[in-house]
Amino acid sequence: MYVIVGANGYLGSYIKKAVLDLTDDELICVSRHIPENNEEKRIRYISCDISDRESVDQLIEELRKEEDVRIVFLAAYHNPDLVEKNPKLAWDVNVTSLSYFINQADFAKQIYYASTDSVYGESVDFYHFKESDPLDPVNFYGHNKCAAEAVMVHHGRNVVRFPFLISPSLAGKPHFYDRIVESLKNDQPFEMYEDSYRSSLSFDNAARLLVQLMIKQDPHPIVNVCGDKDLSKYDVGLLVAEREGLNKELIVPVRMGEISVEGFISKRATSTLMDNTLLKEILDLEYVDIFERPKRR
Numbered sequence: 001m002y003v004i005v006g007a008n009g010y011l012g013s014y015i016k017k018a019v020l021d022l023t024d025d026e027l028i029c030v031s032r033h034i035p036e037n038n039e040e041k042r043i044r045y046i047s048c049d050i051s052d053r054e055s056v057d058q059l060i061e062e063l064r065k066e067e068d069v070r071i072v073f074l075a076a077y078h079n080p081d082l083v084e085k086n087p088k089l090a091w092d093v094n095v096t097s098l099s100y101f102i103n104q105a106d107f108a109k110q111i112y113y114a115s116t117d118s119v120y121g122e123s124v125d126f127y128h129f130k131e132s133d134p135l136d137p138v139n140f141y142g143h144n145k146c147a148a149e150a151v152m153v154h155h156g157r158n159v160v161r162f163p164f165l166i167s168p169s170l171a172g173k174p175h176f177y178d179r180i181v182e183s184l185k186n187d188q189p190f191e192m193y194e195d196s197y198r199s200s201l202s203f204d205n206a207a208r209l210l211v212q213l214m215i216k217q218d219p220h221p222i223v224n225v226c227g228d229k230d231l232s233k234y235d236v237g238l239l240v241a242e243r244e245g246l247n248k249e250l251i252v253p254v255r256m257g258e259i260s261v262e263g264f265i266s267k268r269a270t271s272t273l274m275d276n277t278l279l280k281e282i283l284d285l286e287y288v289d290i291f292e293r294p295k296r297r
């Protein structure tokens with residue numbers, strides 16, 4: 001039985017799809033707001049607020065009835081600007097509530113936590129961070145994620161570190177990808193940073209790789225799950241335009257230090273790149289593209 005806590009978000013929607021595609025298992029989807037209609041027979045929805053102990057205890061009682069419970073934990077208060085503005089609330093959701101949940105879910109066969117490249121901080125001279133590198137986040141969101149990772153790892157659970165993820169949204173709310181597409185369809189220019197690099201990956205590939213790691217029952221406590229290529233946000237914009245058959249000329253390169261196009265308030269690393277050698281070894285992969293399915297060796 002797979003369980004996704006935070007199932008209705010951008011990543012959760014793709015993990016749902018990946019579990020249905022890659023396994024024959026049943027799936028419990030958990031979030032505060034559950035959909036009114038459910039046409040998928042293998043999915044059951046349970047409402048739970050992970051920051052409410054009573055609600056978590058009820059969820060745990062339900063999960064205890066299942067066999068071979070494999071949990072993906074995604075629920076988070078994760079907008080870096082809001083985390084900076086409401087640090088106590090953020091810590092409560094991201095660290096304290098996570099810690100309570102995994103302590104109660106001691107019967108689970110697996111628990112995987114979705115972390116981020118933000119734990120590493122700034123990549124100097126295009127350095128690609130390895131899982132064993134020291135952590136040096138530049139904002140409080142990154143510190144929340146470091147603390148959450150420590151809780152997971154010291155409880156014997158698993159962490160995957162994702163980069164900037166981008167795909168059309170399946171979550172009923174537009175993603176950055178959809179904003180680019182909408183702008184280009186309306187013949188509007190879209191400014192994107194040409195000097196901000198990430199090992200970016202689609203939600204689709206990120207979700208499938210995570211589920212494949214779970215199926216493999218890989219013992220490594222932390223794995224970077226990211227693409228091979230160093231892509232600037234501008235490069236990603238060009239790829240989105242190309243995939244959608246839209247006018248690439250409308251993607252306008254701008255520099256992060258000179259202009260703020262994404263409206264960030266809290267500090268962000270200009271570039272954070274990750275090394276995916278471990279991921280490729282575990283899953284026997286040759287190349288991980290941002291959008292195409294990974295190539296096997």
Ligand SMILES: NC(=O)c1ccc[n+]([C@@H]2O[C@H](COP(=O)([O-])OP(=O)(O)OC[C@H]3O[C@@H](n4cnc5c(N)ncnc54)[C@H](OP(=O)(O)O)[C@@H]3O)[C@@H](O)[C@H]2O)c1
Nearest residue numbers: 006008009010011031032033049050075076114116162165
């Ligand atoms: N997107 C990325 O590029 C990226 C990159 C690296 C890591 N991550 C990590 O991946 C995770 C998911 O990200 P996402 O982009 O999918 O975010 P998202 O779209 O905001 O999804 C988060 C989900 O968590 C649920 N949630 C939030 N607070 C909750 C609470 N108190 N109790 C129960 N459920 C709660 C929300 O649903 P309800 O509001 O219905 O409860 C939502 O479905 C986060 O931990 C994020 O840090 C994301």
